[in-house]
Amino acid sequence: MPEKQTAPEFAIETVDLSKTYAGGKGQEPTQALNGVSLSIPRGSFFGLLGPNGAGKSTFINILAGLVLKTSGDARIWGFDTEANMRMARLSIGVVPQELNIDPYFTPRELLEVQAGFYGVPKDERRTAEVLDAVGLADKADAYARSLSGGMRRRLLVAKAMIHSPPVLVLDEPSAGVDVDLRRQLWARVQEMNRQGTTVLLTTHYLEEAQTLCDTIAIIDQGRLVACDATENLIQRLDTKQMTVRLDADLSAAPEALSNLNTTIQNGRELLISYAPSKINAGQILAQLNDAGLNIIDLSTREAELEDIFLSLTGRQARE
Numbered sequence: 001m002p003e004k005q006t007a008p009e010f011a012i013e014t015v016d017l018s019k020t021y022a023g024g025k026g027q028e029p030t031q032a033l034n035g036v037s038l039s040i041p042r043g044s045f046f047g048l049l050g051p052n053g054a055g056k057s058t059f060i061n062i063l064a065g066l067v068l069k070t071s072g073d074a075r076i077w078g079f080d081t082e083a084n085m086r087m088a089r090l091s092i093g094v095v096p097q098e099l100n101i102d103p104y105f106t107p108r109e110l111l112e113v114q115a116g117f118y119g120v121p122k123d124e125r126r127t128a129e130v131l132d133a134v135g136l137a138d139k140a141d142a143y144a145r146s147l148s149g150g151m152r153r154r155l156l157v158a159k160a161m162i163h164s165p166p167v168l169v170l171d172e173p174s175a176g177v178d179v180d181l182r183r184q185l186w187a188r189v190q191e192m193n194r195q196g197t198t199v200l201l202t203t204h205y206l207e208e209a210q211t212l213c214d215t216i217a218i219i220d221q222g223r224l225v226a227c228d229a230t231e232n233l234i235q236r237l238d239t240k241q242m243t244v245r246l247d248a249d250l251s252a253a254p255e256a257l258s259n260l261n262t263t264i265q266n267g268r269e270l271l272i273s274y275a276p277s278k279i280n281a282g283q284i285l286a287q288l289n290d291a292g293l294n295i296i297d298l299s300t301r302e303a304e305l306e307d308i309f310l311s312l313t314g315r316q317a318r319e
């Protein structure tokens, strides 16, 4: 396995990475990636987001050695994915989207076969330990077909980790997994991350990315449109919403509030969008008071990843 003492600053690094798929008969070629330069720090929990067709799978498949790049560079743990393919592949474990598991194998057998595939010597195998890490120790000898969807997903995480790669890639791991099982999966992956594994996650669940990832990159139409600490990304939008409930219906927003962006809903609710860098909630409340409005209740909402996503790509995440 790659030596940890030579640990690079970036677990994954791409420079100007591009991929154009040749078109079939009568079809135009598709540029799936267009000059993507991304540096994923060692130890981070990194989210790669983008609408359908943005190029996420292409990016991951290049890292996994399943798709050849057209130009640019891609390195995993410092190893070039093509010039040093063997070491690059040993450095990464990919959990695929599909739940493809041979139903007649037991988890233990499946992991042994995978370890053999990676050339892990018998006395260095950690099958039991890896099964334990994903919470499947008691299912080690059950037929895979008897495992639930969430257990299968965790078995695929175990399979991706059997050669102890320093980088774990999860491609849309929550699709079709219910909330409880998703939580269990995340608890396991977060623990691996705490132990030092770098995690790269693609997901359509923005809330999930916001909770789990310390850094988020957004790609759209093959280009990188944002990459920042999750917190910074959200602050960058500089927008918040306040909803106030009044004691009487309003037909129009009072003239005194014309400097605010207001919308009336359900007769007596005022929805106010504002930039926290320019005005704060207290100042808004004082203005409402001066305008003679009586407030019964209020709530505020921070910008969310969903808003960032929309403002950067103009599209919903779930298309």
Ligand code: ADP
Pocket: 021, 022, 030, 031, 032, 050, 051, 052, 053, 054, 055, 056, 057, 058, 059
């Ligand atoms: P995402 O994972 O973000 O949905 P993909 O990487 O799958 O995006 O796709 C990016 C673009 O490349 C899309 O326009 C898609 O149709 C195209 N594409 C993906 N794989 C192939 C392929 N094997 N051959 C031709 N075009 C492809």
